[in-house]
Amino acid sequence: MKTLVALLLLVASIVASGHDSSEEAAYQIYPLRLKSGAGSDGATVQGITCASWRLGVEAHNIIEWTTVPAECENYVGNYMLGQQYRQDSKAVNREAYLYVRALPLPKDGRNVWVFDIDETSLSNLPYYAQNGFGAEPYNSTKFNAWVEKGEAPALPETQKLYNKLLNLGIKIVFLTGRSISQTEVTSSNLKKAGYHTWHKLILKNTTEYSGATAMVYKSAERGKLEKEGYRIVGNSGDQWSDILGTSTGRRTFKLPDPMYYLS
């Protein structure tokens, strides 16, 4: 399967080259789609189907795992490259919009929406598709080399929400576990992917938050936002550590991500 994916990625990168509007960039990941019926639907791990494993991850029952079970690599790959992942992302973002649209929001310029970046605003699927879809141990050197390219496409369904929030006058705060040393490349990647504006882009000061979990770091930064007078009307992330803790926001949205788990 890896050879197939690598080949498709190559084709996709050729097909996608020369386009850089967000809508086109979004489609980078779809030419990679594998055929359904690749035989992974019935895959199991220790008596659990991979579909149930994924649901367990999304509902925060299965936690603190380090890699996708080897038995589920093909299942997760098919899920991520197929329609279901996009559909699931769409359902979450649509719900977020239905929620915020109905909110009576004071027009005081203090309304913010917090977005995580990786697997929430930007997709690292081109990287993970070449690295086992989370079934291989996390390799920070390789992953950071990918990040430094600044070529991650937007998650198209999140970007739709982002645009709608801007139209509603809500300020955008990106809050990411990426290091402040990655500020420039993150900023340019966001713009290249179609996120043309934001109120704040908060990256992790790895000295200040040395050893802190994502949940602790993000809770502290959201707390600062609230102290500055902002009203966090919504908070979107692909990890439970993005949306648990304190100052979580008026409502939270968990985007799908069966590829990795961050505490």
Added chain:
Amino acid sequence: MKTLVALLLLVASIVASGHDSSEEAAYQIYPLRLKSGAGSDGATVQGITCASWRLGVEAHNIIEWTTVPAECENYVGNYMLGQQYRQDSKAVNREAYLYVRALPLPKDGRNVWVFDIDETSLSNLPYYAQNGFGAEPYNSTKFNAWVEKGEAPALPETQKLYNKLLNLGIKIVFLTGRSISQTEVTSSNLKKAGYHTWHKLILKNTTEYSGATAMVYKSAERGKLEKEGYRIVGNSGDQWSDILGTSTGRRTFKLPDPMYYLS
């Protein structure tokens, strides 16, 4: 589909009659299984697939809904009567066991596990299968008439966890939104379904908790347990209101339930 379900229920009730061990009772709901490929997998509601709707419910993105979308009735019915619901329940309960098995638990007799009852310990699927799988508005008169029969089968995967917890010396607390007026029938139904012992069975004092949400009521009752000196090592429920709030327990487990939502 309702006619088909009613017919299958009739057949199933005949097949199952005369058995009342918990294992047999558990199987009451499986003879009802519809064939897969009944055409509901691709069903959508307002552009969202029913599969994505269900995931949104389980991950607490889609909240405060009153009924299953009409477009998803068949999808939810197939899910509940098929293998995936049982597989999903198994994954959650297995994870709970892997967690608790590895815990260093003081042998002081103060360890408790809190179980919700409906759709967690007992299944009302025989009722919901005849009432639209949650697509029809909740009818308290009809539902309470079903409860009064005291014939709800066990959720077999939860019952396996229950038995393992007892073997580990953990005390069982059932905490339910059922009214204290339903104490007798609930107690006898639990026993009939194979839950032969428990430390506490807490039902809702509808005077004391008049107007309180399930989350407020359950948080308060779990707080009382902690004040009495119990250590809540785990907490299982099919509703997010079972496991959110305060005194939630050392770890929580969300069982699948796409049929209804309780605040």
